Amino acid sequence: MALYRAHVLICHGTGCASGGSPKVLETFREELQKKNLDKEVLVIATGCHGMCEFGPIVVVYPEGTFYSQVKPEDVAEIVEEHLYKGRIVNRLLYKEPISAQKVCHYKEIPFYGKQHRIVLSNCGYINPDNIDEYISRDGYQALGKCITEMSPAAVIEEMKKSGLRGRGGGGFPTGLKWSFCAASPGNKKYVICNADEGDPGAFMDRSILEGDPHAVLEGMMIGAYAMGADEGYIYCRAEYPLAIKRLQTAIHQATEYGLLGENVLGTDFSFDLHIKEGAGAFVCGEETALMASIEGQRGMPRPRPPFPAVKGLWGKPTNINNVETWANVPRIMLQGAECFAAMGTEKSKGTKVFALTGKVKNTGLVEVPMGITIREIVYEIGGGIIGDKKFKAVQIGGPSGGCLVEEHLDLPVDYESLTAAGAIMGSGGLVVLDESNCMVDTAKFFLEFTQRESCGKCVPCREGTKKMLDILTRITEGNGKPEDLDTLQYLGEQIKATSLCALGGTAPNPVLTTLKYFRHEYEAHINEKRCPAGACQSLLRYTIDPAKCIGCTKCARNCPVNCISGKVKEPHLIDQEKCIKCGACMANCPVGAISKG
Amino acid sequence: MDAIQAIINGKEISAEPGMTILQAAKANGIHIPTLCDHPAVSPFGACRICLVEAEKNPKLLPACTTPLTPGMVVFTNTPKVIEARKAVLELILVRHPLNCFSCPSNGKCELQDVAYELGVKESSYADPGDTNTSHEYEDANPFYVRDLNKCILCGRCVRVCEEQAQYHAIDFQGRGIRTSIQPPVGSPIELSDCVFCGQCVQVCPVGALSEKTALGMGRPWDIEKVKTVCSYCGVGCEVEINVNRKTGKIANVTTNYSSPTALNKGRSCVKGRFAWQFVNSEDRLTTPLIREGDTFRKASWDEALSLVAEKLGSIKERHGGDALGFFSSARCTNEENYLMQRLAREVMGTNNVDHCAHL
Ligand SMILES: Cc1cc2nc3c(=O)[nH]c(=O)nc-3n(C[C@H](O)[C@H](O)[C@H](O)COP(=O)(O)O)c2cc1C
Ligand code: SF4
Ligand code: SF4
Ligand code: SF4
Ligand code: SF4
């Protein structure tokens, strides 16, 4: 292999690619050639760093200089200054939002400081389209070790010892699940990778598939060996074209290397892997609906039992795990269960990847050890609330999850603590809300999603979520009735208890938790026709404080519907009946006499 | 395999291995209300009316899909169960148009039965304007009408079409509150794969699907079901002719999926179920006719049969058996067809035998 004195890693994750990173890469190649540096500096396309908001990201090694928001026009300067003359281009360095300081090196970025990147360790570091890079980072060693040195039972035992639990939402112990499928009689078995990732705002799985596809392949093969399966499917949503392309390349390369197909590494173990593109229905992430979809049926959940381990894909014993679950497997098998189990809490081991979004300064993909507190995620990794507003809540677990409040900030992030508080680990959505977020509106947003995505099969989910949504809608429009809160509570509990699958079984969670912690906000909407956060359009009121108003008439002149009256130098008044809540008056008042709420 | 022992509502019961809680309860005379379950099709678990409680299980279990396990202790009517069923039923009734007065299903409606059993008059969650009006009344085909505003999405029709009729002409479409049962997008039922065998109509628990002919022909309590064998073909499907006791007229033809004597096991084709109008036809022959010149004269069976025997005999005598040909019908049974060819060969002495299915 040729030796290079420097490596330029250009992020080709979905975020950076849509920000123009392929063009940046092309320009790098051209500029390096112009300077005759193309034999000395290697340019590599990598997966996501989790900092997509600041993309396109370019990292230059050996130093690990971290450039953000690099445009094709900037490339000549980086080549000239950094790669030719050895001087860092200060203006392109990543600017840390908390301290507003420029940060030079990858490892100095506070966003990564508290993180523990295990599953994501290769993402942004290797070229996902090149199997050799994966292999050079110990890739496929675990597979070799398992199929040549370990019995299937020993592999399962090791998985059980690791304490790994499913990362797709349910948190079921992975080793135990494997043992069910292994024990299920039958000579044809399947393993499936669930890459449907339907939670709005989630992109953990996509980043893993795009940045380190071989880790998922290797995990699946180890699982297949342990459970006696010889065929696998990766069910990936069609909206992830890049992930699908990288997977196809990875499967192709692994097959060429004899790592996939007949007699892997010369052993008796054979494994075939297919990709199945999903049409992007949230419910198709539910395991039984997913299998129905692979079989060509409408994606609708089926009753369990029978469980997939007994009767799964095409009626055969099947094991289904999430992308992140599979990606954890090679590391566990290579470094040993103890090493993995050393991280985390008593019942939740290892790390979890979250998509941190909302009102924090740093958003993006974060991988943290289990047991970290919500406070650490929000304030140390997320850098606190934007504009230093007041923290209000975190919504964990997406539309199936719940919100947690101030008093939960020091709660350790593990399956049991989150569930006990009314939220769930879920697949890793973490939205931070501040005082300007209305909790009724937030609950409505998630319920709108689940109602739209309900498969329509069972009554409580199909009809019940619609009724709850109707009630929330009227509350946010100022037409709520006092008894609505009890109805929401009761319906929510009944829907949870009676739905067929976990979509309906968890859909009321955002409503139930906000009702629990923010009942006063609901009451304000209903009794006072007021949205305390000022977010519900229909309830908004702009009012002029007569004590502050200087009678400049500016608001009246800017009001598009002429609903402000008042004489010059006298306090003005807004006609609430006519006001369309555009906010033009408030934006134009020179003395801040107008408030909304 | 040995029978399974379990306890339902404190009563020790025994059931066959593989039975669901619902099947075991039924076999032991214990009633559990259902809506989406039907003996002709596989369990589905959609309506959630059959929920029951089991000891050591924090969750409510659908009786229709949960297998009974040895030693299971099941309760089918605890306060928690009843409350859940009521909540589910009231959710169905939020959008369901309650116009039982004029509904063809009135009196045989399974939704009515469940509401009656649970003592639910109306939905406490319904707001004005909730009643479903999103579907047009469909009556373009000559066989059955679809009133999908009354559909409770139990999926029985979808399953019977796929599993029994084996056409898969209809399926669930859309998601969330917009879900409905439809043929493929862009093809109305008339242009779809539907062959109008009517089995979906047969299993529909409510008034969403009804035979067109039966509309206005009598209330369920006016109807007497006369069990007979379909006369259209040699398969010999068992059917029930639904006759209005008051008028003596046929309202419709149904089948029975649970009849032990029915070799069709509840299935039928479009003819058996829908093509019976000839029975009430003015033009229908009710006695044999004998031709005299250009007209026909009514005759008794004895007279007619004697005439046929005499004529056949004389033709055979004068011209030999091969001057005769025998032609029978697919509407006859195998046995009848067999007998006819014996008559031809053994009595008349000819091999000139054919059958309409040959054309
Ligand atoms: C409505 C619904 C959507 C789901 N979506 C996903 C998904 O997108 N990805 C996923 O891995 N699991 C999803 N799940 C969970 C799966 O059913 C299943 O539990 C999981 O794939 C098992 O893998 P694990 O044990 O590795 O977590 C979903 C579940 C439900 C009820
Ligand atoms: S809970 Fe919702 S998504 Fe799940 S089966 Fe019922 S209707 Fe479908
Ligand atoms: S713009 Fe402000 S100060 Fe001027 S009249 Fe309007 S409310 Fe008063
Ligand atoms: S379907 Fe049943 S409940 Fe509905 S209107 Fe007809 S008879 Fe009444
Ligand atoms: S009439 Fe027969 S073929 Fe047509 S939809 Fe109903 S069951 Fe299917």
Ligand code: SF4
């Ligand atoms: S049409 Fe009838 S059988 Fe079909 S889903 Fe609706 S209610 Fe059930």
Ligand code: FES
């Ligand atoms: S896509 Fe580049 S950092 Fe996420």
Ligand code: FES
């Ligand atoms: S009868 Fe069991 S869920 Fe419908």
